Amino acid sequence: MPRARKLTKVLDMDDVLGGLARTALAREPIRRDAARRVLAGDDELLDVVAAGSRVRRQFFGRRVKLNTIINLKSGMCPEDCGYCSQRLGSEAEILKYTWVSPDEAAGIADRAVRAGAKRVCLVASGRGPHERDITRVERTIDAIKADRPDVEVCVCLGLLSDGQADRLRAAGAHAYSHNLNTSEARYGEICSTHTFADRVDTLERATAAGLSPCSGAIFGMGESDDDVLDLAFALRDLDPDSVPVNFLIPFAGTPFEGRWELTPERCLRILALFRFVFPDVEVRLAGGREIHLRSLQPLALHLANSIFLGDYLTSEGQPGADDRQMIADAGFTVEGLEEQSLPDARHDLVVLRRRGAGTDLPANA
């Protein structure tokens, strides 16, 4: 009798995973109760990874997109995000500097592209940019694009005010990144100087300006399964093109110092959940992967289709050569500059105008 009960339970979870995969493959929203089962851990981890892997392969094949971060301005932030080594009052012994010159940034970008990076993420600490900061970033984008016209440039400067997203778009930025980080219910516990709604507002401004929206999460800050689900579904409502999944780097000198609550299994379950919620969206394995996934990093490539290459904002990542070897060993390939990142299924939602003004074809009227 116990044996029969056990068999029923296994079949139930098989059904759940099969259903999640089928729903995700159809690019339809998954149900919260099924999503919760992915996190619950009452089934085999490899079954979860295998189900998520079907979805990843369908939309992204064996490609892994590499992204690189350039921290244009480091430390000395007036905001108090608890996870951040650059926060107000941080005693983390990080590099602190003001704006990196456009030429220096272009040199870093060029090296990263030669090493396989397809996207350059230009990040600066602070609540949000002043107009003169936007001018600096415009010059930086110019310098990067002069050497590497095909590279994607994503900008991450904090909260945007009127007109700034338009300026970045006009300067050639491809995307804007602003993470929601944690659930709305918990946001006040990790930051008191701005709100979840502020972050949503900036993402919406970026999207309205034609920038590709990038927004993700940080896990390992005491969140419950419900918080993980709330955040995943809140992000889905914003319809981002890329979703970075970070695992807390518990810097000494920050409020979250010494916080090591994640296991490799928990990280993989979260990544699988994000793959089901974002089947055809770039799910990017981001900060903290080395220290939390450890020897299970290659399994994460079966769920995420994108990783950061090189170092993070204020901490070092594993050597780029090790990442490239890991990708090859796991049977994946580095996505080329000329390859399309997002599947046609997403691209067909945005049809570039090829008729009307500026063409020989009549306007759509």
Ligand code: SF4
């Ligand atoms: S996450 Fe950004 S806004 Fe928050 S403290 Fe760090 S640099 Fe400042």
